[in-house]
Amino acid sequence: MILPIVAYGDPVLRKEGQDITAxxxxxxxxxxxxxxxxxxxQGVGLAAPQIGxxxxxxxxxxxxxxxxxDLSEEEQAALKDFKKVFINARILEENGTPWTFNEGCLSIPDIREDVSRKEIVRLEYFDEHFTRHEEEFSGLAARVIQHEYDHIDGILFTDKLSSLRKRLLKGKLANISKGKVRVDYKMRFPAAKKAR
Structure with missing residues (x-):
């Protein structure tokens, strides 16, 4: 079942997620x-807060x-079939040289910004079978993980922008929360009267 994605401005996107059990x-x-x-x-990641x-x-x-x-053959191979479920994840370490990449978010449609993140992340998590893992990820996989991990900590990629960029985006973000944005997937807007 396709669920509505919660838009920017909904308080659930600012809550720190709770651990769950099997x-x-x-x-x-x-x-x-x-x-x-x-x-x-058409996303590559989704966190539970984004569906409320x-x-x-x-x-x-x-x-x-x-x-x-633009990726090396090694990076392309690492991303082929990179489909994972992360439950109760905890970042243990972030390493490497920070690098900038243009990010977007399903909860913040029509806004893409350059965000700097470390290139390597090591975390522990449970998969969908509640098997515990401790793994290190790098490159784009690490970046997507860090982006989604931020969601379960109540952090959005726009929080990582300079105060100037945040001010410039303020009007656009307000419009997103009111539903004044064109999207081709189901969303729930906190400052609008109904989901569309």
Whole structure:
């Protein structure tokens, strides 16, 4: 089932997500719905707060990046079939030289900005079977993970911009929360009367 994606301005996007247990109600269905919602919106990641749930769960399918000709063959191979579920994730370490990449967010349509992040991230998490993992990721995979991880901590990519950029985007962000933006996927706008 395709779920509405919560737009910028909704308080749930600012909440720190809570850990969940293996007996979380209908977890398999939730994960399946999140993937369907993400694919419908042509995203590569989606966090539970973006569908209104303040829990520590996010999904990623970075496979579309595997076709990026600007990446090395090694990076392309790493992203091929990079589809994962992250439950109760905790970043253990971020390393490497910070690098800038143009990011967007399904909750903040029509805004893309350059964001600087470290190139390597090591984290522990549970997969959809509640098997614990401790892994290191680098490059675009690390970046997508860091972006989605921020969501479960109540952080948006726009928080990482300079105060000048934030001021310049203030009007656009206000319009997004009111639903004054064109999107081709289902959204819920906090300052609008109904989802569309």
């Amino acid at each position: 007996d979380y109600p209908e977890l398999d269905t939730l994960i399946s719905n999140m993937f369907e919602t993400m694919y419908n919106a 749930l303040p829990i520590r769960l996010f999904i990623i399918d970075a496979t579309p990046f595997a076709d990026d000709e």
